[in-house]
Amino acid sequence: MIEVITKNDLDNIAECWADSLPFNIHTIVGKKIIKAYLNYFFENEFNIGYKITTNAQIDGFVLYGNEKIINQKIMKKHFFEILISFFRNLFLFNFKKIFQYFDVFLFLIFTKNYEYLKKDIELISICVLKNKQNKGLGTKLIQNSFAKSNFVSKYKKIYVQTLLSTPNNINFYKKNGFRQEKIIYGRIYLSKTL
């Protein structure tokens, strides 16, 4: 079943996020940051998310809207938490995780004045639980949420950004009608005309 997500789903969505994206910067910093991120997501009435469930259990979710505003709030309000978690990982010699901090930080600086996404909508995030991946759930999430959403008539294009180092994701988006537009700082931007 595919339904709109609400604040009541916050804990389950954070679980799904951490499970499917273990090396995402928010997962590394901790579930508290994921929940803060989701709270900021709900603050913007134009943002909308959908969940896919079996027997009331969330198997996956997709978020649409504007991520830049959320990231700005995270950096402003949670900078010290991020810094502490950075030093904790440095102390533990978690080099893969430390690389993630630098990568995200430099990316945010590098794309600070980037106007690219301003007038269109973004597929901010899509996740399916690890043990449910590659069974068509991600595709169902995209197709059904597009069919249900009014952003399809409000915007001309939808964008998504993913790491160049994740060819499976790129393949997933291409199979769902996205086309490559640009490559910026290790990220590939794909778009789909609505």
Ligand SMILES: CC(C)(COP(=O)(O)OP(=O)(O)OC[C@H]1O[C@@H](n2cnc3c(N)ncnc32)[C@H](O)[C@@H]1OP(=O)(O)O)[C@@H](O)C(=O)NCCC(=O)NCCS
């Ligand atoms: C990307 C993701 C949402 C796709 O959902 P899904 O339910 O696994 O995808 P579907 O079954 O609908 O589609 C399968 C296609 O997606 C691609 N794919 C992406 N991630 C995959 C994964 N971890 N395992 C298998 N296939 C994956 C494959 O190329 C596959 O195409 P193929 O059938 O030609 O091999 C899901 O794999 C996921 O949650 N990944 C981790 C989180 C993530 O990276 N999200 C995207 C951030 S930009």
